[in-house]
Amino acid sequence: xxxxxxxxxxxxxxxxxxxxxxxxxxxxxxxxxxxxxxxxxxxxxxxxxxxxxxxxxxxxxxxxxxxxxxxxxxxxxxxxxxxxxxxxxxxxxxxxxxxxxxxxxxxxxxxxxxxxxxxxxxxxxxxxxxxxxxxxxxxxxxxxxxxxxxxxxxxxxxxxxxxxxxxxxxxxxxxxxxxxxxxxxxxxxxxxxxxxxxxxxxxxxxxxxxxxxxxxxxxxxxxxxxxxxxxxxxxxxxxxxxxxxxxx
Amino acid sequence: xxxxxxxxxxxxxxxxxxxxxxxxxxxxxxxxxxxxxxxxxxxxxxxxxxxxxxxxxxxxxxxxxxxxxxxxxxxxxxxxxxxxxxxxxxxxxxxxxxxxxxxxxxxxxxxxxxxxxxxxxxxxxxxxxxxxxxxxxxxxxxxxxxxxxxxxxxxxxxxxxxxxxxxxxxxxxxxxxxxxxxxxxxxxxxxxxxxxxxxxxxxxxxxxxxxxxxxxxxxxxxxxxxxxxxxxxxxxxxxxxxxxxxxx
Numbered sequence: 001x002x003x004x005x006x007x008x009x010x011x012x013x014x015x016x017x018x019x020x021x022x023x024x025x026x027x028x029x030x031x032x033x034x035x036x037x038x039x040x041x042x043x044x045x046x047x048x049x050x051x052x053x054x055x056x057x058x059x060x061x062x063x064x065x066x067x068x069x070x071x072x073x074x075x076x077x078x079x080x081x082x083x084x085x086x087x088x089x090x091x092x093x094x095x096x097x098x099x100x101x102x103x104x105x106x107x108x109x110x111x112x113x114x115x116x117x118x119x120x121x122x123x124x125x126x127x128x129x130x131x132x133x134x135x136x137x138x139x140x141x142x143x144x145x146x147x148x149x150x151x152x153x154x155x156x157x158x159x160x161x162x163x164x165x166x167x168x169x170x171x172x173x174x175x176x177x178x179x180x181x182x183x184x185x186x187x188x189x190x191x192x193x194x195x196x197x198x199x200x201x202x203x204x205x206x207x208x209x210x211x212x213x214x215x216x217x218x219x220x221x222x223x224x225x226x227x228x229x230x231x232x233x234x235x236x237x238x239x240x241x242x243x244x245x246x247x248x
Numbered sequence: 249x250x251x252x253x254x255x256x257x258x259x260x261x262x263x264x265x266x267x268x269x270x271x272x273x274x275x276x277x278x279x280x281x282x283x284x285x286x287x288x289x290x291x292x293x294x295x296x297x298x299x300x301x302x303x304x305x306x307x308x309x310x311x312x313x314x315x316x317x318x319x320x321x322x323x324x325x326x327x328x329x330x331x332x333x334x335x336x337x338x339x340x341x342x343x344x345x346x347x348x349x350x351x352x353x354x355x356x357x358x359x360x361x362x363x364x365x366x367x368x369x370x371x372x373x374x375x376x377x378x379x380x381x382x383x384x385x386x387x388x389x390x391x392x393x394x395x396x397x398x399x400x401x402x403x404x405x406x407x408x409x410x411x412x413x414x415x416x417x418x419x420x421x422x423x424x425x426x427x428x429x430x431x432x433x434x435x436x437x438x439x440x441x442x443x444x445x446x447x448x449x450x451x452x453x454x455x456x457x458x459x460x461x462x463x464x465x466x467x468x469x470x471x472x473x474x475x476x477x478x479x480x481x482x483x484x485x486x487x488x489x490x491x492x493x494x495x496x
Contacts, residue, residue: 154402158431162479171489179483183406209491222487230482231410235427238474241419241467243457 001190002151004048012202020192050151051114083128095136156180249438250399252296260450268440298399299362343384404428
């Protein structure tokens, strides 16, 4: 499994992904699931991937090959004119790669399936964030739904729903994502450190801060330990339950 | 879907279940998923059910019928000599009901499947807590794994893992479960109030406090609102993230 989140903030976009892949519980590996492409002062694009590793790696390799072969009739993601065109292109590639491996056609739980989060900004367009489905279609984040999760999404969702705010700083967003990832890692063996982070600043049109949280990262340890303590303390401060007949 | 939890405490057992059932998103109903049987000063048994409603209702009806017909060759759960025998009996009934509906045999995601949490105490035995699988076999809670969840378990798990302690009071356990249920209800439409609660006091051998948390319950509202505030405050008190190159 996998856990990846893309957050849309007033200041820009924040992406975080884990790096664990597994095929059964006795075959685990570390693979990067965050990919970036950029042309300085013109565009910056980030892709997060969850699902079948052969599928996602094939999609990323095909995206790379098109960039290296400008004679290709198909435009690459460094030539597409808008983030919508990039999402269309990635969605089509994803669907084609899955179809080329699956004999059984599209279905929600097919072995070769993958889901992706795509975000970035091109030229004078606004920063945009998409979730791309195995069928190749996609939805876009909005004011009402300002973040996307893929992979093992449930454990880490409550804190995102409760503490996310579009005006939060990049530092607070990273802290929030680390809490969400920590809850997921504590509950699910198939999600694990190291974590990749990319912070894209709105209108910068350059690669933002890229950062890897290693397994021995002291700040992550602080968050992980501190969050347990903070949760228990928050819990103890909630009003006490009394049985309805307590005054009898 | 459903969300049910059975907790084992030093003082006894606490059970909580929601009441929403759905067949698609436009066919939702309220059904009780908590069932109790007791013979005062001799035994008290609680069953929580998740999965196919026809299956779980059939199991409960069969359990009731055997109790009303003492001539039945099969012992009922009010005659079984130990909680282990009760679990064996319920597991066998569950497997038989599923098998009688399913043409395709047992599989983890079969339509007619159901999972159950069973807990209680008989005579001089200790209180015991079991999780019963659709295949009819079961596992028992222990010091290491002192609670079971069934249904939509993931959203509400992090707080249980973080804040549960076997020595907590019944009141604190109910507060903890309400927080866990609130996180689940906030994230998943298929889990909803009212909630049923049963608190079984160790060695009492009588039905404990049975309580229903209604949709307008003022304490649940306090917990739900208060937990959002408490989470955000706990989050803001965690140490701030700084980019590794912040001093550059």
